[in-house]
Amino acid sequence: MIRLRDLTKTFPGQSRPAVDRLTLDVERGQTxxxxxxxxxxxxxxxxxINRLVEPTSGTIExxxxxxxxxxxxxxxxxIGYVIQQIGLFPHMTITENIATVPRLSGWPDERIRxxxxxxxxxxxxxxxxxxxxxxxxxxxxxxxxxGVARALAGDPPVMLMDEPFGAxxxxxxxxxxxxxxxxxxxxxKTIVFVTHDIDEAIxxxxxxxxxxxxxxxxxxxxxxxxxRPADRFVEEFVGADRALKRLDLVAVREVMRAxxxxxxxxxDQGRTIRDDxxxxxxxxxxxGDGGPGLGVIDASGRIVGVVALADIQRxxxxxxERAP
Amino acid sequence: xxxxxxxxxxxxxDPGQFRDAVLVHLELxxxxxxxxxxxxxxxxxxxxxxxxxxxxxxxxxxxxxxIPSLAVLAFTLPFLGIGFLPSLVALTILGLPPILTNTYxxxxxxxxxxxxxxxxxxxxxxxxxxxxxxxxxxxxILAGVxxxxxxxxxxxxxxxxxxxxxxxxxxxxxxxxxxxxxxLVGAIPVTLLAIATELLFGSLERALTPRGLREVA
Numbered sequence: 001m002i003r004l005r006d007l008t009k010t011f012p013g014q015s016r017p018a019v020d021r022l023t024l025d026v027e028r029g030q031t032x033x034x035x036x037x038x039x040x041x042x043x044x045x046x047x048x049i050n051r052l053v054e055p056t057s058g059t060i061e062x063x064x065x066x067x068x069x070x071x072x073x074x075x076x077x078x079i080g081y082v083i084q085q086i087g088l089f090p091h092m093t094i095t096e097n098i099a100t101v102p103r104l105s106g107w108p109d110e111r112i113r114x115x116x117x118x119x120x121x122x123x124x125x126x127x128x129x130x131x132x133x134x135x136x137x138x139x140x141x142x143x144x145x146x147g148v149a150r151a152l153a154g155d156p157p158v159m160l161m162d163e164p165f166g167a168x169x170x171x172x173x174x175x176x177x178x179x180x181x182x183x184x185x186x187x188x189k190t191i192v193f194v195t196h197d198i199d200e201a202i203x204x205x206x207x208x209x210x211x212x213x214x215x216x217x218x219x220x221x222x223x224x225x226x227x228r229p230a231d232r233f234v235e236e237f238v239g240a241d242r243a244l245k246r247l248d249l250v251a252v253r254e255v256m257r258a259x260x261x262x263x264x265x266x267x268d269q270g271r272t273i274r275d276d277x278x279x280x281x282x283x284x285x286x287x288g289d290g291g292p293g294l295g296v297i298d299a300s301g302r303i304v305g306v307v308a309l310a311d312i313q314r315x316x317x318x319x320x321e322r323a324p
Numbered sequence: 325x326x327x328x329x330x331x332x333x334x335x336x337x338d339p340g341q342f343r344d345a346v347l348v349h350l351e352l353x354x355x356x357x358x359x360x361x362x363x364x365x366x367x368x369x370x371x372x373x374x375x376x377x378x379x380x381x382x383x384x385x386x387x388x389x390x391i392p393s394l395a396v397l398a399f400t401l402p403f404l405g406i407g408f409l410p411s412l413v414a415l416t417i418l419g420l421p422p423i424l425t426n427t428y429x430x431x432x433x434x435x436x437x438x439x440x441x442x443x444x445x446x447x448x449x450x451x452x453x454x455x456x457x458x459x460x461x462x463x464x465i466l467a468g469v470x471x472x473x474x475x476x477x478x479x480x481x482x483x484x485x486x487x488x489x490x491x492x493x494x495x496x497x498x499x500x501x502x503x504x505x506x507x508l509v510g511a512i513p514v515t516l517l518a519i520a521t522e523l524l525f526g527s528l529e530r531a532l533t534p535r536g537l538r539e540v541a
Contacts, residue, residue, distance in 0.1 A: 074446065075446070081444030081445060085437035086437065087439075087441030089438055089460075090438070093536070101446065104451070150445075
């Protein structure tokens with residue numbers, strides 16, 4: 001879907017390129033997270049895709065077509081764009097903000113109205129209550145929802161998101177991440193997501209591209225990045241607790257054992273955990289409660305297995321074996 | 325008080341002359357303001373795009389501001405002679421700097437993220453200008469227009485010195501003949517006119533400020 005080949009950008013007056021011969025593919029429907037310390041070129045890379053920044057050399061193909069041969073205005077209308085500061089238009093109502101791209105594309109009024117309501121509902125805002133309000137009347141989290149609704153309104157196949165949750169408090173951030181992950185996956189969007197937060201990258205990405213000084217250092221799935229960091233830089237970047245972060249990617253149902261007699265005893269003491277909880281949550285409970293194991297229950301509350309410390313340790317052991 | 329009554333009697337004695345003076349004064353001011361706006365707005369937009377042009381133009385505009393109004397009027401005299409036209413030119417020049425400066429400042433203050441979003445969503449340069457930048461800069465631009473309007477209305481009084489007519493005629497004649505009541509026939513209406521202009525453009529500013537930008541009461 002998105003094909004970057006030897007992409008390079010040197011800003012005028014700078015000797016070192018901001019992005020240096022970057023090659024990267026993002027498959028249709030996938031979320032690729034660009035991550036790295038500030039100044040690593042991740043935002044510049046993203047902005048070259050919708051031509052807010054013009055590459056010095058290299059090519060970008062979108063759906064098989066070279067973006068440099070396309071009219072930038074038409075190109076951008078087909079690419080959703082969300083930035084950290086959101087950039088809502090303060091002089092327009094929420095409805096007018098969301099209607100921006102459909103209006104630019106000349107949709108009929110009736111279709112725009114329906115679309116705006118649809119988008120507001122999608123991001124969890126009541127159309128009747130929010131449509132006529134102005135951005136300054138909304139909280140940070142609500143504005144962020146509107147920003148995503150606005151980017152999605154033209155139904156672009158591709159979304160570029162630059163630290164879209166950077167400006168909201170941590171609790172709201174986690175909630176928005178989980179919510180938007182579901183929404184965007186269900187819509188099958190191809191997403192390029194920029195962040196400097198490794199936890200966010202692991203949570204949001206199908207693939208994570210770690211950048212440093214304009215170069216791609218490692219590209220892989222979140223699990224690969226955590227279990228097999230390419231070098232010291234990546235290792236330090238993902239953090240000393242990468243083994244714990246890794247457990248965030250594993251569901252309890254993947255590590256549990258079949259339920260035996262011991263389950264009843266755990267159940268009696270109320271020590272259970274949902275099967276879709278993460279192994280990290282299970283670990284926290286096991287360490288915190290001090291018990292030998294937890295009963296695993298499914299959505300209906302039925303016992304489906306049991307999980308103990310040793311089961312979780314097996315995840316790390318398996319990773320070590322796979323590592324070269 | 326006696327002087328005000330005398331002044332009123334003077335007006336009542338020849339209402340036609342007074343009315344004409346007011347009309348000329350308003351015509352002169354309105355035209356000068358209109359031309360200044362038509363020139364300064366595009367110029368302000370243009371310089372906001374070019375940092376070097378901004379430096380030169382705004383420097384010139386600010387220097388212009390320090391020249392006394394009367395001097396500006398006097399400067400037009402050798403080139404354009406006396407009468408309505410040189411007065412109009414001089415007042416237009418006086419009206420330019422506040423609008424130019426405020427247009428520039430207003431546009432520079434526009435939220436860069438809103439502009440980036442607009443570009444990222446596929447607005448053309450002119451769409452960004454008309455739909456995002458100008459509406460967001462509107463309160464500042466209108467404040468410049470208000471400053472300019474008040475200045476033009478007040479300075480139009482000086483047009484009398486180069487034969488431009490208006491309410492200044494009463495003042496110059498009043499001074500020349502040492503008739504204080506005649507001086508007041510010009511001075512009082514000009515003062516009221518300036519205050520009215522301030523109020524009018526103040527309310528225009530509020531009315532034209534997009535709702536989403538108004539201060540929460």
